[in-house]
Amino acid sequence: xxxxxxxxxxxxxxxxxxxxxxxxxxxxxxxxxxxxxxxxxxxxxxxxxxxxxxxxxxxxxxxxxxxxxxxxxxxxxxxxxxxxxxxxxxxxxxxxxxxxxxxxxxxxxxxxxxxxxxxxxxxxxxxxxxxxxxxxxxxxxxxxxxxxxxxxxxxxxxxxxxxxxxxxxxxxxxxxxxxxxxxxxxxxxxxxx
Amino acid sequence: xxxxxxxxxxxxxxxxxxxxxxxxxxxxxxxxxxxxxxxxxxxxxxxxxxxxxxxxxxxxxxxxxxxxxxxxxxxxxxxxxxxxxxxxxxxxxxxxxxxxxxxxxxxxxxxxxxxxxxxxxxxxxxxxxxxxxxxxxxxxxxxxxxxxxxxxxxxxxxxxxxxxxxxxxxxxxxxxxxxxxxxxxxxxxxxxx
DNA sequence: CAATACCTACCTAACGTTCGTTCGGTATTA
DNA sequence: TAATACCGAACGAACGTTAGGTAGGTATTG
Numbered sequence: 193x194x195x196x197x198x199x200x201x202x203x204x205x206x207x208x209x210x211x212x213x214x215x216x217x218x219x220x221x222x223x224x225x226x227x228x229x230x231x232x233x234x235x236x237x238x239x240x241x242x243x244x245x246x247x248x249x250x251x252x253x254x255x256x257x258x259x260x261x262x263x264x265x266x267x268x269x270x271x272x273x274x275x276x277x278x279x280x281x282x283x284x285x286x287x288x289x290x291x292x293x294x295x296x297x298x299x300x301x302x303x304x305x306x307x308x309x310x311x312x313x314x315x316x317x318x319x320x321x322x323x324x325x326x327x328x329x330x331x332x333x334x335x336x337x338x339x340x341x342x343x344x345x346x347x348x349x350x351x352x353x354x355x356x357x358x359x360x361x362x363x364x365x366x367x368x369x370x371x372x373x374x375x376x377x378x379x380x381x382x383x384x385x
Numbered sequence: 386x387x388x389x390x391x392x393x394x395x396x397x398x399x400x401x402x403x404x405x406x407x408x409x410x411x412x413x414x415x416x417x418x419x420x421x422x423x424x425x426x427x428x429x430x431x432x433x434x435x436x437x438x439x440x441x442x443x444x445x446x447x448x449x450x451x452x453x454x455x456x457x458x459x460x461x462x463x464x465x466x467x468x469x470x471x472x473x474x475x476x477x478x479x480x481x482x483x484x485x486x487x488x489x490x491x492x493x494x495x496x497x498x499x500x501x502x503x504x505x506x507x508x509x510x511x512x513x514x515x516x517x518x519x520x521x522x523x524x525x526x527x528x529x530x531x532x533x534x535x536x537x538x539x540x541x542x543x544x545x546x547x548x549x550x551x552x553x554x555x556x557x558x559x560x561x562x563x564x565x566x567x568x569x570x571x572x573x574x575x576x577x578x
Numbered sequence: 579c580a581a582t583a584c585c586t587a588c589c590t591a592a593c594g595t596t597c598g599t600t601c602g603g604t605a606t607t608a
Numbered sequence: 609t610a611a612t613a614c615c616g617a618a619c620g621a622a623c624g625t626t627a628g629g630t631a632g633g634t635a636t637t638g
Contacts, residue, residue: 195587211491213407217624229626230588238624293490296541297483298404308548316549327574333551334565335574338535341542345534348489355501356509358526372527380573381520381528388613410598422600423614431598 196234199224203245208290212242212298246295246303249288250311256281261318267325271377274319275343276370282347283366293348316340342373389427392417396438401483405435405491439488442481443504449474454511460518464570467512468536469563475540476559486541509533535566 193201202223206215217238221228235241260273282289295307319336329335346369353359362368386394395416399408410431414421428434453466475482488500512529522528539562546552555561 211404227589290490297486304544305548308545312549323574334556337546338569341538342535345538346530349534351497352501353530355498356505363527376531378573380571381516420615
């Protein structure tokens with residue numbers, strides 16, 4: 193891995209943990225065992241480094257969903273695979289998830305547009321197509337949004353959920369989350385799950 | 386309103402917009418038309434001010450759900466009212482929502498515990514009780530979590546959702562969100578909504 | 579072939595600014 | 609007169625950033 197990639201990788205972790213203004217260029221330099229000015233040799237300033245880091249983190253996940261939308265699968269099987277995949281990605285790559293959450297809080301409209309186009313749009317279209325097959329609803333956009341929102345926030349709320357009554361350790365297992373989410377999506381909360 | 390309350394109120398807004406390290410004590414002092422040292426007359430340091438501000442923001446919402454859990458209502462009516470109320474609170478009090486999202490990203494386990502006990506626990510128990518009446522599922526905790534997660538993240542993702550295909554302006558109206566979420570919870574995505 | 583120029587990838591040291599915080603003083607009020 | 613609520617000025621530390629220099633590789637040229 194090149195120096196530049198190594199800096200980016202490290203920056204992703206630090207930004208995701210401490211946010212933009214919480215991470216200092218000196219911290220980053222120390223983490224990659226370089227001088228501060230060496231970092232400035234690769235990136236013009238902190239802002240540009242941050243944007244590059246966000247790009248870098250998001251690009252790594254672009255292909256994670258490639259195997260989900262295979263044509264020969266039934267619609268409900270596609271949905272099931274997507275949910276499983278989303279749960280896995282968001283649980284495994286913590287930096288990616290946290291960076292995304294921070295972008296949702298901090299990004300301006302331009303960055304939001306980029307986030308939509310580069311990270312979400314493709315998967316979102318696939319997801320809408322599947323939902324259209326499964327549902328008679330006219331609000332496909334909203335349903336697709338609901339699927340993503342449900343998974344994202346369940347995972348984000350895990351450290352909180354641990355301190356709420358009725359919590360069990362199995363609630364944090366990837367398969368359990370995926371199965372429950374899918375069950376909720378297909379049948380609502382009334383189901384026997 | 387006292388000076389202290391005014392500082393707290395302003396701090397809530399600034400912290401929610403810029404995060405802990407993004408907001409400076411000088412910014413805050415300027416926003417409340419005081420000197421920096423005047424702020425330090427009311428709060429010992431930035432950390433304590435932040436914790437007070439979080440408390441302050443959360444305390445304001447404690448009573449928002451009081452009218453939801455009235456005993457003489459049917460379970461599905463209670464759930465409906467809770468969803469509507471949650472959508473209203475999170476959409477209306479933007480500072481509260483953003484501060485909560487930031488706490489989910491930044492808080493350590495102790496603060497997470499506090500957040501659970503002081504903000505969520507009471508509503509969460511009520512919600513679990515209602516779900517237990519509605520559902521045959523054994524995973525009441527997880528279902529309750531799903532309800533909250535769904536609403537939170539749908540609202541959080543609104544600025545992103547605007548740039549995804551199929552978006553319509555009505556998707557951001559409070560009644561529409563509440564109705565769609567409730568419909569999803571009761572019937573899954575298959576329903577006609 | 580050897581001397582030259584140039585580039586990349588780093589370094590140390592420092593610039594000016596902003597940060598959280600404190601000190602000493604001053605009105606106002608009870 | 610003693611407490612409360614403020615102020616301006618300053619402290620040292622940390623911040624983003626830049627200047628100037630060096631070591632090593634590579635290409636150019638006499």
